[in-house]
Amino acid sequence: MKTNRQNDNLPKQRKKRMLIQAMGALIFNGDWKNFINGNIYQGNLKNICVPVLNCYSCPGALGACPIGSLQAVNNSYEFNLAFYVIGLIALFGITMGRWFCGWLCPFGWIQELLYKIPLKKIRIKPTIHKKAIWLKYVLLIVFVFTIPIFTQDPYGMSSPAFCKWICPAGTLEAGYPLILSNPALRQAIGHIFNWKTILLVITIFFSIKIFRFFCKYACPLGAIYGMFNKISFYHMKCSSTCIKCERCSKVCKMQIEPYKTPNSAECIRCGECIEVCPVKALKFSFFHKNSTLPETEIDAHKDNKQE
Amino acid sequence: MHKNSKKLNINNIRFILLVLVVFSIIYGILRGEIQIVLRNAINICLDCIGIG
Numbered sequence: 001m002k003t004n005r006q007n008d009n010l011p012k013q014r015k016k017r018m019l020i021q022a023m024g025a026l027i028f029n030g031d032w033k034n035f036i037n038g039n040i041y042q043g044n045l046k047n048i049c050v051p052v053l054n055c056y057s058c059p060g061a062l063g064a065c066p067i068g069s070l071q072a073v074n075n076s077y078e079f080n081l082a083f084y085v086i087g088l089i090a091l092f093g094i095t096m097g098r099w100f101c102g103w104l105c106p107f108g109w110i111q112e113l114l115y116k117i118p119l120k121k122i123r124i125k126p127t128i129h130k131k132a133i134w135l136k137y138v139l140l141i142v143f144v145f146t147i148p149i150f151t152q153d154p155y156g157m158s159s160p161a162f163c164k165w166i167c168p169a170g171t172l173e174a175g176y177p178l179i180l181s182n183p184a185l186r187q188a189i190g191h192i193f194n195w196k197t198i199l200l201v202i203t204i205f206f207s208i209k210i211f212r213f214f215c216k217y218a219c220p221l222g223a224i225y226g227m228f229n230k231i232s233f234y235h236m237k238c239s240s241t242c243i244k245c246e247r248c249s250k251v252c253k254m255q256i257e258p259y260k261t262p263n264s265a266e267c268i269r270c271g272e273c274i275e276v277c278p279v280k281a282l283k284f285s286f287f288h289k290n291s292t293l294p295e296t297e298i299d300a301h302k303d304n305k306q307e
Numbered sequence: 308m309h310k311n312s313k314k315l316n317i318n319n320i321r322f323i324l325l326v327l328v329v330f331s332i333i334y335g336i337l338r339g340e341i342q343i344v345l346r347n348a349i350n351i352c353l354d355c356i357g358i359g
Contacts, residue, residue, distance in 0.1 A: 079340060
């Protein structure tokens with residue numbers, strides 16, 4: 001009975017998150033007039049990186065994309081390593097982990113809206129999923145760090161490889177709005193834009209079929225934040241009252257088992273597992289006094305040892 | 308004693324990392340990285356939108 005009541009609350013929780021995601025998208029892209037005149041915001045707010053994947057060439061973008069900025073500094077002729085941007089991303093990661101992915105990221109929100117399209121959904125087999133999630137780390141290392149740092153021209157510059165060859169968020173949020181509103185840019189479309197359009201179509205198609213397809217398998221920012229999930233101030237705990245009913249695992253669209261690994265690198269902190277827990281064993285916390293690993297992770301460690 | 312020494316003091320790690328990232332941000336600002344971020348962010352990045 002109690003569980004039914006909690007399940008009834010689920011849509012409310014989702015609505016709240018969707019509302020915050022929509023507000024995030026509008027605020028991060030708040031210079032709306034540029035969508036009409038085909039320009040981008042050029043104010044000082046762009047000194048600061050936003051905590052989400054939001055292309056700084058999006059006409060309305062008020063801040064800088066952390067992944068774009070990371071490559072911009074890494075491939076500049078002045079510097080090879082972006083202390084400011086890495087520091088900012090790490091600051092976001094240490095404080096909130098992947099909460100930003102779940103609650104503020106405009107591209108994550110777009111993917112969730114696409115997932116609402118009523119077509120048959122795919123749940124990737126756990127064995128394939130567990131291997132595929134490593135793709136985002138490969139993209140991070142190869143396209144965000146290695147290529148910009150090690151393929152510089154004689155002037156010490158290189159291209160932002162992830163933005164140029166991969167990022168579907170840039171194509172959707174910046175490429176198409178600018179091309180539609182700026183005739184001069186329309187003339188310059190070439191094979192790279194066509195390639196990125198193909199990637200965008202693939203991303204859109206699989207986002208309809210798989211929950212947050214890009215976030216799960218390809219987002220380099222999610223990969224970085226995921227590494228902080230275990231140590232971030234904002235984290236999830238599973239207490240010893242857990243009855244291991246696995247309702248949390250069944251409801252989790254990111255395909256993790258919150259009662260075993262509440263701070264998995266894949267968790268976007270949507271909180272739906274907390275809503276369905278019949279004994280309220282799962283909860284979010286910002287700072288905890290015992291200052292040790294969360295209980296379940298210690299238990300899981302013990303279980304592994306015993307096996 | 309042995310059990311306690313095994314426990315990972317996460318709060319300490321968090322605070323050490325927090326201090327390190329704050330220094331990293333300050334160092335990056337002092338050496339002028341912020342101007343590069345601004346320079347790239349205020350111009351339409353043709354590479355980013357797939358035209359470059």
